Amino acid sequence: MILAIITCLFWLIVLIDAFLGMRKLESLTNVSEDLGGNTPLVSIIIAAKNEAKDIKKSVQSQLKQTYQNIEWIIVNDRSSDGTGKLIEELVQEDHRVRSIHIHELPSGWLGKNHALYQGYLVSKGDILLFTDGDVYFEKDTVVKSLSYLTKNNIDHLTLTPDMDVKPFWAKAFVTFFLFGFSYFKRPWRANDDQSPVAIGIGAYNMVTKEAYEAVGTHKSISMRPDDDLMLGVSIKKIGRKQRIVRGQSHLQVEWYSSLKEAIIGLEKNTFAGLYYNYFMVIFALSGIFISQVWPYLALFYTEGVTRTLYGISILLLFLVYRETANVMAKGAVRYFLVFPISAVIFMYCIARATILTSFRGGIQWRGTFYSMKELKKKP
Structure with missing residues (x-):
């Protein structure tokens, strides 16, 4: 008893x-697109390894953004399928897309972290957006994110995506994971500047280049498999402002296609x-x-x-x-x-x-x- x-x-x-707590999380749907004349260059950096299934359609959804001052840097991380070829097709389709092809992984790095770091090295934007090769954007995702970032004077914004999982048991497992993540991590606390709780979601980590460099870039988390979360932790730890916003209406990803894969x-x-x-x-x-x-x-x-x-x-x-x-x-x-x-x-x-x-x-x-x-x- x-x-x-x-x-x-x-x-x-x-x-x-x-x-x-959940009622404190704002929705990207309700964010204004007004940038007040502020139009910084956004560098979208994508690490892709064996993403032939999604990479082209994913990036094409991003290329439709209403916000135009964007460059895409797609890093092919030693793919063994047709990812590299599809990336080069995207380069030919849009002049804003650049490619990097990695053939060897240096010691002291996890592949994805190294790929994102290489993308950063050639980026020109003052705002960096780290995302994956299987994430789909609505056309106003970037402009609303940028509006929220600048109006709230924050250094790091992460969005919760809609998990597009079809099989029953895979969906049940993913929703349980989200339940556990929510009550254990209490993500709404990341929006409290006085709280040590921090967050970061790999599908969408938007960060100012200045803050990213201040935490030591991906070099400081080079061997962390949970690099997305640790990026958020690093930024919060040095006293920078971060926010998590509900982005299910603007961001979609098939996290895992089966329970076994999950x-x-x-x-x-x-x-x-x-x-x-x-x-x-x-x-x-x-x-x-x-x-x-x-x-x-x-x-x-x-x-x-x-x-x-x-x-x-x-x-x-x-x-x-x-x-x-x-x-x-x-x-x-x-x-x-x-x-x-x-x-x-x-x-x-x-x-x-x-x-x-x-x-x-x-x-x-x-x-x-x-x-x-x-x-x-x-x-």
Whole structure:
């Protein structure tokens, strides 16, 4: 009964925090396009490895931007498919597009981080926008982002994308991930200049070049698999202003096309997100089981007031899910029906990533192996 009371109180506090916090996140839809005559050059830097499926259509969606003062730098990071050829076709289609082809990865770098850094080195804009080769923009995405950045006098803006995931179990897993990300990371706190909470999302990290250079560029996070988040952390740490804005209406990405792909994809950063700390892994697994799986099992193994309290916990879980995942992903609430199964799958994902990383002595990411020694090394 004591555990049931603690669980209820925990989710009640999380619900109040999420209810108030999520309402503090502005939507890009409501942002004005008025730049007040300020039209800086924006350098959109894209790291692409084996993105033949999406790269051309993705960039073409970006080329339709109503804001014109943009250059695109697409970095082909050792692709083995037709990515390089498609990038060169884009260069021929629009004079604003430039290409870089990387054939070898120097030591001390993860491929994506190195590619983004190489893009920065040739960029000319005072505003940098780091994004991926499978992200689709609405035509007013950049102008609204720039308007928000300049009017609020901030150094870093990140947008939440619409996760366009089709298969049922992949979508259930992704929405659970968004739920966990929201209540654990509390992204709305990143918008509080006095809070140490920081954020960064790989689909859309817009940052002033001055701030990017002040944190040491991608050199300072050269071996971080979670480079997008760590870029935001680095910027907040030196006292610069950052904001996260809901951008689902303006940004779309198919994060993973299947549940298997999602589990494999998270191999690289799940253990990294727990700082390669086994105690943190045990704490995370225990916490998820006790707070998100056990309440369902307890309905069958407890009775009386204790069972009622666990029933209330599940109701509170649903309300938190509705306030977080359902705001971050369209129609997510229906996947709450398989919530405990999604939680178990996520626990498996954490355990699997930890065991594989430890057994291999590092991570295998996009055809390149990175040792734990390299990953833990500070730049």
